[in-house]
Amino acid sequence: MATKFEKATTLIDAAHADDPTRTTLADGTSIAYELHYANKMTKYLSQHCPTASEALKLAVRAQHLRRWEIPRASYPMNRVGYFAWRTALKHRQADLAQEMCLAAGYEVDEAARVAALVRKEDMKKDEECQVLEDVACLVFLDDQFEGFEKGLDDEVKMVGILRKTWAKMSERGHELALKIDMSERAKELIGKALAA
Template sequence: MTDKYTQALHKIDVLHEEDPKIITSPSSPTPIPYELHYANKMTKYLTLREPSAPETLRLAIRAQHLKRWEVPRSSYPATKLGYHAWRSGLQKRQADMAEAICREVGYSPEEASRVAALVRKEGLKGGDPQTQVLEDVACLVFLDDQFEEFEKGYDEEKVVGILKKTWAKMSEQGRELALKIDMSNRAKSLVVRALEE
């Protein structure tokens, strides 16, 4: 990895460290800001999914939730349209911050713009393989790190529907990794049901 990459990664992680939500978990037994924990999980799954990923993809993966806590879901209407507007707004905001960091440390405008495009998940429907890797990694982290807590807030039918949508977003390589995630019996049973329907 280049010096530019190391500098950019450090700047991104310094921002993650500002997250006021502190957690502990089996993978982070020492208290850690949640978004730094999330970024570490993203990098872990990127290493499993695409060990030879270029620096631009590594940085986009690391910047996925950059300062996300500053724009809570409650700042948008509690509707489907509100949810999509919130997600789109976050993607643009995070992409702009990541692009600025990349330019600050010496990446070319094209490289910085590529990082931003990946953060925004551009080209996902157009078959961009790197954007698909990013989508796989985000889905894997959801299943590994967020799903068990998330599913407690919804009825089973809703959860199974969300699992089906998550599975549909993933490539075959992503799905293979997903099936290896260690989950509670309840979470596993919901995944199995989603895959069987």
């Protein structure tokens, strides 16, 4: 019989599998992008914090829950619009994760804890929130940065983004980031960000 953690993970992953955007893995397998993202998040969490709580494991897995349903273009394409979009996403993702945890058999307070982590509440005091933030930054650097950098084509802006990303991370996050296998160009930009 499946545990409540297994049930919740299955519900979360089933939602990720609905993502119409696909990505191709190194072995040629095609997978829903958000399921790929969730797998990367879980991989980095296991490196960062092998003893993570169930709540943190579920929150990490649920970070981009049904994100594609609210496209960035549905908000104004400016700074204010970007932050409004991010806020709407995290609240919706937290609500969905909470519902899935309750459906899997978690108590109300346990499901609420998962939702609070998804929303990244109390970042300055909550160690688990910081671990989640580190993991999200690591996945950005490992899986999204090079494509993002090619699309932006503005070195000054990229160095600024890297500097902000680095500032969000803990020392443990920094250690893991420096171990990521990156292109020479990516390493060069990170070097400039850290030197600035």
